[in-house]
Structure formats: structure tokens, C-alpha cells
Amino acid sequence: MANxxxxxxxxxxxxxxxxxxxANVEADATRGWAELRRxxxxxxxxxxxxxxxxxxxxxxxxxxxxxxxxxxxxRLWDRLVLGRVAVIQANxxxxxxxxxxxxxxxxxxxxxxxxxxxVAEAERMAGFRPSLPPPGVLSGTPQLSVVPKVVFSTRPxxxxxxxxxxxxxxxxxxxxxxxxxxxxxxxEGGPVVVATYQNDVEVMQSAAFKMTTPSxxxxxxxxxxGFLVFGRSPNEARDLGQKFAANPALVLHFPEHEKVLDVTxxxxxxxxxxxxxxxxxxxLFWNAPGRLYIVSAGKMNQEQAVRLANAIP
Amino acid sequence: xxxxxxxxxxxxxxPASFDFETLFRQHYAxxxxxxxxxxxxxxxxEELAVEAFWKLWRTPKVxxxxxxxxxxxxxxxxxxxxxxxxxxxxxxxxxTSLVRQPKTPDELFSAGEEQGRVRAVLASMTPRQSELLVxxxxxxxxxxxxxxxxxxxxxxGALLKRAREAFRKExxxxxxxxx
Numbered sequence: 001m002a003n004x005x006x007x008x009x010x011x012x013x014x015x016x017x018x019x020x021x022x023a024n025v026e027a028d029a030t031r032g033w034a035e036l037r038r039x040x041x042x043x044x045x046x047x048x049x050x051x052x053x054x055x056x057x058x059x060x061x062x063x064x065x066x067x068x069x070x071x072x073x074x075r076l077w078d079r080l081v082l083g084r085v086a087v088i089q090a091n092x093x094x095x096x097x098x099x100x101x102x103x104x105x106x107x108x109x110x111x112x113x114x115x116x117x118x119v120a121e122a123e124r125m126a127g128f129r130p131s132l133p134p135p136g137v138l139s140g141t142p143q144l145s146v147v148p149k150v151v152f153s154t155r156p157x158x159x160x161x162x163x164x165x166x167x168x169x170x171x172x173x174x175x176x177x178x179x180x181x182x183x184x185x186x187x188e189g190g191p192v193v194v195a196t197y198q199n200d201v202e203v204m205q206s207a208a209f210k211m212t213t214p215s216x217x218x219x220x221x222x223x224x225x226g227f228l229v230f231g232r233s234p235n236e237a238r239d240l241g242q243k244f245a246a247n248p249a250l251v252l253h254f255p256e257h258e259k260v261l262d263v264t265x266x267x268x269x270x271x272x273x274x275x276x277x278x279x280x281x282x283x284l285f286w287n288a289p290g291r292l293y294i295v296s297a298g299k300m301n302q303e304q305a306v307r308l309a310n311a312i313p
Numbered sequence: 314x315x316x317x318x319x320x321x322x323x324x325x326x327x328p329a330s331f332d333f334e335t336l337f338r339q340h341y342a343x344x345x346x347x348x349x350x351x352x353x354x355x356x357x358x359e360e361l362a363v364e365a366f367w368k369l370w371r372t373p374k375v376x377x378x379x380x381x382x383x384x385x386x387x388x389x390x391x392x393x394x395x396x397x398x399x400x401x402x403x404x405x406x407x408x409t410s411l412v413r414q415p416k417t418p419d420e421l422f423s424a425g426e427e428q429g430r431v432r433a434v435l436a437s438m439t440p441r442q443s444e445l446l447v448x449x450x451x452x453x454x455x456x457x458x459x460x461x462x463x464x465x466x467x468x469x470g471a472l473l474k475r476a477r478e479a480f481r482k483e484x485x486x487x488x489x490x491x492x
Contacts, residue, residue: 013477016484017450019427020350025358027345029338035363036337036370200394274401283401296401298394299440 095229099165101155103226113194115145122146122193128207128291130193133311142195142203149190156182165229174228183217200298203312205291220245263302265309276302284309336380337366344388347451351392351435352399353428361391382461386444389451393435393443400436434484442476449473 116122123129125146132142159181166174195203224241228234261272263284270286278301286293286309293312295305341362348365349358365388369375375383435443441462448458458473459466 009477009481010474013446013480014450016427016431016480017446019431020450025342025346025349025355027342027359027362029341032341032345032359032363032366033334033337035359036366200398298397298401 095165096161098155098158099161099229102157102162103154103223103229113145113147115143117144119144126191126193126207128191128193130195130205131291131313132195132203133308134313137308137311138197138199138201140198142197145194145196147190147192147194153184153186156184158182162225162229166225169228169231171228171234174225176225177218177221180222183222185217185222201300201308202294202296203308204294204296207291218245261302263306265306267309270306270309272302272305278302278304333366333370333376336369336384340381340384341366344384347385347447348388348392348395350451351389351432351447352395353432357395358392361395362388364391379460382457385448385451385453386461389444389447390440393440393447396432396436397440400433430484430488434480434487437483438476438479442472442479445473445476446480 114125116125119130119132122144125148130144135141157180159176159178162176162180163172166172166176190206192204192206197203220241220243222241223245224237227237227240232240261276263270263272265284265286267286267288270284272282272284274282276282278297278299282295282297282300282302282305284293284295284305293309295308297305300308344365345355345358345362348361349355352358352361365384368387369380369384372383435447438446444462445458448461453461455469456466458464458469464472
């Protein structure tokens with residue numbers, strides 16, 4: 001029936017799904033078969049790890065991007081809570097890359113991930129003993145890998161560009177110190193130990209990381225201007241800058257449809273990103289002295305994630 | 314335990330056993346295309362197609378007539394898992410908005426495109442609903458859907474209806490009715 005709402009909806013949905021037109025794929029069965037046969041000889045396993053490394057790398061940027069003084073456990077989560085209300089990314093796309101990159105950190109070198117055979121080897125490489133959930137909490141034995149220290153840095157700041165960006169958001173009265181010309185901030189993070197379990201579960205943990213700025217550099221003021229550039233109001237930017245001065249951190253941004261939840265784990269507060277019912281995968285961040293943990297899981301709800309966090313010694 | 318390559322070779326050489334290689338050659342290209350529809354990236358699609366066959370090999374209980382359907386479902390599931398993993402990764406990246414993240418070729422391609430929207434919505438839905446929609450979109454009949462997903466055939470219509478409703482609701486929530 002033409003007026004049947006179900007039929008209309010079906011057609012509407014099908015039209016959109018049909019937009020996933022066949023990609024131009026030249027699937028080579030001979031190559032695929034050879035690939036399958038190589039699996040047990042280790043090639044595919046390495047490739048899988050390379051893929052895992054890419055994932056770890058993305059998460060690693062989160063780890064390293066959070067300036068994390070030792071014994072600042074509670075403060076870390078203050079930062080996360082602050083970030084949850086930020087709306088910076090909405091304006092970021094309007095900014096030139098050179099401006100964005102003056103306030104953001106990119107990795108200077110390619111990521112390398114090394115697969116290790118056991119916890120002892122991970123400890124030797126990472127310099128700390130990874131804490132893993134006891135056997136039985138997660139299915140199977142984890143595959144371990146280590147991402148070594150990575151250096152991140154901002155692009156040298158160009159005052160003229162920052163002024164232009166400030167003017168674009170109506171903050172042309174803000175003074176950018178002349179001595180900032182060419183300033184670069186550098187952060188060194190890691191190592192990170194990644195434990196990959198069955199069912200798309202990863203437990204990642206990183207050692208503390210250090211951030212270096214020019215001597216006497218007013219980091220809070222720098223971040224205040226960064227917030228202004230990214231579209232925050234002057235009052236908000238000032239407040240955030242002051243908090244950053246006391247507690248260097250990066251602002252977090254979550255789109256409106258993203259679910260973010262403060263939850264409690266054994267070691268304190270944690271932040272859960274994703275649907276608590278586990279329907280679309282979640283990410284749980286929490287920290288303990290000297291260590292930042294992230295659990296990433298494809299099918300895990302809030303209760304299970306908290307239970308897992310609490311099982312990690 | 315024997316090495317898996319030995320197992321594959323043994324299976325291929327044994328006429329009395331499950332003809333794994335024939336099955337592979339019959340279905341590999343189609344599975345790769347199905348996966349590529351979902352994740353777009355052809356190279357990765359081939360890897361996931363191999364992964365689906367690898368899982369099949371390690372699941373002897375489905376060797377036989379049920380294997381093609383099982384493969385199809387597994388391929389779609391792997392692709393959707395990949396999609397969700399990418400969505401999660403994108404979320405990590407958004408978490409630190411001040412951290413520079415280069416766009417992947419896929420993101421560059423799909424930014425603002427309908428395919429990107431559809432993929433984002435599929436990635437946000439429950440796995441079962443996404444599977445239903447993708448498999449149906451790939452031409453499976455109700456009976457085939459029921460067999461592949463181990464669902465009572467009489468329930469397929471209702472489940473599909475709910476999946477479509479969920480898809481539309483999420484799509485409209487994100488992009489609006491007229492997108």
C-alpha cells in the first residue's frame with residue numbers, strides 16, 4: 001500500500017542502506033587463500049598486531065596528551081570532568097591547521113609496537129609491571145604488546161596567525177606575548193602496555209608522562225588563549241586557563257549525542273565514554289598512582305567494565 | 314596441536330573431509346565485497362574476509378551445509394565490529410579535541426557523504442539490528458535471514474521492522490529527516 005507508513009519507512013531505510021554501493025573491490029581469491037595459509041606462520045598475526053598498534057596509537061595519544069603529574073590522581077579526573085562540558089571541536093574545523101596545531105600535540109615519530117611473550121617481558125620493556133585482571137575475569141590469555149615512549153609536540157606558534165584566529169572569534173583585544181613566537185611544547189609519554197583479550201577487549205596502561213615547556217612559560221595563559229581560539233567565551237577561557245595553570249590538562253570534547261558518565265571504581269573516580277548498556281562499545285578511563293588505565297571493549301556494559309576495573313590489582 | 318596451515322592443507326587434500334578451499338574460492342570475493350560495502354576500505358575488507366574464513370576453519374561444528382550462511386553472518390559481524398571499533402577510535406580522538414589527529418583516507422572520503430552517515434548509524438545500533446539490516450540489504454530473504462541468524466522465521470518481519478525504526482530514529486536524531 002502506497003500510504004502504509006511501514007512501507008514508507010522500509011523504503012526510506014532501504015534507500016539509505018543502498019547508498020553503501022559496492023566498493024570497487026578486486027578480491028583476489030588466490031592471494032586470500034595464500035594469506036589464510038600464512039596465518040599460522042606468523043605473518044597474519046603480525047599484521048593483526050600492526051592493526052592493534054594503530055588502535056593503541058590512537059588511544060596512546062589520549063594517554064600522552066593528558067599532562068599527568070605524579071600523584072595527581074584526583075586532579076586527572078577533574079580535568080576529564082572539565083572537558084566533558086567543552087564544545088571546542090565545533091569550531092575547530094574553521095581554524096587553519098597551523099593554528100590548531102599550535103595548541104595541539106602531534107607525534108613526532110612513527111609508533112612502534114612490540115609484541116611480547118609474557119608479563120615479565122612487558123615489564124622489562126615498559127619499565128613497570130603491568131597489572132592485569134586475574135585469570136577467569138576475562139576470557140582467554142591476553143596477548144601483550146608494548147608501545148615505547150613517544151614524543152609529541154606542538155607546531156611552532158605564529159603570533160600573527162593566532163591574532164587572526166582571535167579576531168575571528170571577536171577576541172581581538174587579547175594580547176599574545178611576543179616572546180611566544182615560535183614556541184613549541186613537547187610531551188614525552190609512555191611506555192604503554194596493551195593487553196588484548198578475546199571478544200574485542202583491550203586493557204591499556206601507561207606510565208606517567210612528562211610535559212616540557214619553556215622555562216617560566218605561562219601555560220595557563222597559553223591555554224586560555226587556546227580556549228578562546230577554539231571558541232570559548234572569555235570568562236570560560238579565563239577560568240579554564242587558571243585551572244590549567246594549576247593542573248595542566250587538555251580539554252575534553254564530547255559531541256552532544258555522546259554518552260559520558262562519571263563512575264566509581266575501586267581506586268577512585270573513572271569516566272565511562274559510550275552507552276552504559278554496552279550496545280556500541282565503551283571506553284573506561286581511570287587512574288591509580290603512577291598509572292593511567294583504559295579499558296576498551298566492543299561489547300561490555302558499565303557494570304562489567306567497573307567489575308573489570310576493580311579486578312585489576 | 315597441529316599447526317593451522319597443516320590443518321588447512323590436510324583438509325584440502327582429503328576428499329572425504331570438508332572442502333574448505335572450494336568453499337573459500339566460491340565465497341571469498343562475495344564476502345570481501347559485502348565487507349567492503351560496510352567499511353569501504355578494500356584492503357581491510359580482504360583481511361576481514363580472510364579472518365571470517367579463519368574463524369570458520371576453527372569452528373568445525375559449522376563445517377558443512379551451514380558454512381556459507383555462517384560465513385556471511387560472520388563477515389557482516391566482523392565488518393560491523395570494525396565499524397564500531399572505528400567509531401570508538403574516533404571517539405577517543407574527539408575526547409582530546411586539542412590533540413591533533415590526521416584524518417584517515419576513509420574519513421576524508423566519507424566526510425559529509427551519505428555513506429558515512431549510514432555507517433555511523435549502523436555503528437551505533439545494536440549488533441543484531443545492524444546485522445539484520447545489512448544482511449537484508451545484501452539480498453537475503455526472510456528464510457535466509459532466519460537461518461543465518463538463528464532466528465525464528467516468524468519473528469523476522471517484526472525484528473526487521475524494529476531495526477528499521479531504530480535506524481531511522483538514530484539517523485534523524487543525528488542528521489535530520491531531510492538529509
